Amino acid sequence: MKLDQVAVSAGLIRKVLLAALIGAGFILVLEPTHTENVPILAAFALWFTHLFLAAALFLTGVLVLQRFRCPDPIPAIASGLVLPIPFALGSLVLDYGFGNADDDLQAAGTPVSVFLNEIVTITPLALAVAVAMTFLLRRSPSDESALQTEGQPKEFSPSLKQLIHSVPSALGDDIIHLHAQDHYVEIVTTEGRALLSEQFGDCLDKLENLNGLQCHRSHWISLEHVDSVSRKGSAYTCKMSNGDLVPVSRRRYAELRDKVDAAFTNARRQ
Known part of the structure; x- marks a missing residue:
């Protein structure tokens, strides 16, 4: 299944939600210092929201590049490389919203410095989400209906390029x-x-x-x-x-x- 067949659907949203739930639980098991002083439910909600936001931003980038008919795998690569920038902004909003702003970031000085430091901090997580989403979408041939728009036939129809390369x-x-x-x-x-x-x-x-x-x-x-x-x-x-x-x-x-x-x-x- 090619990533350029991605389309917004209820099935795709369920996939992203499930991946974010599993990812948040995995991160909590690692006991990161960022949420060590946060109640477990609040920490789980914070990481879940972070992961879901990153996945949504990545898929948005892919869909936008699809509109310009960028061939595979350009949408996935470009979206993954750009992801840390919007994700850093969303991460800061979430951290301050949950009352869990990082002391090191707060001490960074100007808003620009805080933003740049946040980009550096969340880039590994952003790239991990991009790789996970690409793998998830490419390794799910049994659930092609999750990548189809509502109202389309449930059976999988290969693209013309898949038939004639x-x-x-x-x-x-x-x-x-x-x-x-x-x-x-x-x-x-x-x-x-x-x-x-x-x-x-x-x-x-x-x-x-x-x-x-x-x-x-x-x-x-x-x-x-x-x-x-x-x-x-x-x-x-x-x-x-x-x-x-x-x-x-x-x-x-x-x-x-x-x-x-x-x-x-x-x-x-x-």
């Missing part, structure tokens, strides 16, 4: 059609198009579980993006959602027509 990440996962061109394959998605150094037959094998059809010896289309199917004389064409016209072979026309009609009928029933 040479597909640029910027093209996203919503494929419209494929076209064989000599020794290359042109792939068209809702985000753009690109030429891949792939065999057309190999691509068809990798896409066999998607809702698509090889409508011509050198063309494959996604049935979800078919706008219309038409016949003009002896030529058959399929108009896709992006306006592209794809040829349809005579022997595939009836099958495609039936599938499109069935999809239209099901849509009307829903």
